[in-house]
Amino acid sequence: MDSVLRPYDLGHTQWYVLQLLAINGPLNQREVTRLLEVERATLSTITGVLVRKGLIEQLADDADQRQKVLRITAAGTDLWSTIPDPIELITTVAFAGVDPTDLATAQRVLSEATERLVNHRTEIK
Amino acid sequence: MDSVLRPYDLGHTQWYVLQLLAINGPLNQREVTRLLEVERATLSTITGVLVRKGLIEQLADDADQRQKVLRITAAGTDLWSTIPDPIELITTVAFAGVDPTDLATAQRVLSEATERLVNHRTEIK
DNA sequence: ACAATCTTGTCAGGTGGCTAACAATTAATC
DNA sequence: GATTAATTGTTAGCCACCTGACAAGATTGT
Known part of the structure; x- marks a missing residue:
């Protein structure tokens, strides 16, 4: 980027x-x-x-x-x-030809993970 | 971390x-x-x-x-x-209860993506 | 053997991120 | 209405990352 x-x-x-x-x-x-x-x-x-x-x-x-x-x-x-647009450029290079279902799974796993981390942080504060 | x-x-x-x-x-x-x-x-x-x-x-x-x-x-x-170990701590918090198959998929998608990005960078150099 | 080249670590300078402390201003409270 | 709270932006000081330039030492070529 x-x-x-x-x-x-x-x-x-x-x-x-x-x-x-x-x-x-x-x-x-x-x-x-x-x-x-x-x-x-x-x-x-x-x-x-x-x-x-x-x-x-x-x-x-x-x-x-x-x-x-x-x-x-x-x-x-x-x-x-x-x-x-550098984001556009990166995503096309990085995820070209990836199975859409797998990509969706990856996105879900990651967004859930970040959510858990954010929750954890606010809890211990 | x-x-x-x-x-x-x-x-x-x-x-x-x-x-x-x-x-x-x-x-x-x-x-x-x-x-x-x-x-x-x-x-x-x-x-x-x-x-x-x-x-x-x-x-x-x-x-x-x-x-x-x-x-x-x-x-x-x-x-x-x-x-x-902060890594241990983070991964357990972030990926607790995630379906192992989904986690494996996410890992594969990401490692392939980084590989593609690395290849792209060395190509244009 | 000697010159040219490559490698290793450091320094200078820049970006971007954070926390903590501060001044200025606005909002709340009494 | 005066004092106290909270908000907004800046500054200082730190960590981590980069590139580019440099000196010193090791390799290579001839």
Whole structure:
């Protein structure tokens, strides 16, 4: 994934943020952390990088002075339109010719496993 | 995994290195990078941390002066014996009660997928 | 034997993840 | 209405991963 993105000088999480803003429109950082499941601090550094590169803007929210709204810039949409979808690419390579039933089984096993792990974590907290 | 290891002040890769040295005995760094599939540079910083903590030693190899042999110290084996196996813990939580056939299918699908991805990477190189 | 090449480990610099602590602002409570 | 709580984003400090460049030592070619 990173190797696909490297020519564009983007890390994979930077790509995810760009995707969100390109498709869903402006969002405040709190929303983005919820959707991408990363910590506020992590997103803070990533937005810093994207702002520095001029791909997104960070605007104050009038309703709540604590919050900042992220919006993709013209340069950002430009870049976005030229980048191939790395997820698409990976899944086609990885799962080409796999029996659909087996693939479904694998997905079920894994999603159940993650669910159990999440439950376990919240329990012991 | 990291949450299990945090009380012992160990990162997960530090744990893997310790495991290797505790079970397989002394190894040079090249071997460790091969077995753990990490870059030389990555291992270099990790061995630095473990040496600083006094858990492993870094000795010059007489046969080849470039190489350095890693060996677990007494303090290292001590710590090792007190740490619970985080992998064991995770797999039992994650896959408890899963149908063995389904689990086998999932494993097969995933190992084939990684194989395809590895092949793809070496092809385009 | 000597030069060119390969290998091993380290360092510098970058990405991305976390926790903990902080300032600013908003929401709750009394 | 004033004090206390909670929320939002930033910063600092850590771990782990990578690439690229380097020095030192080992191999290979001629």
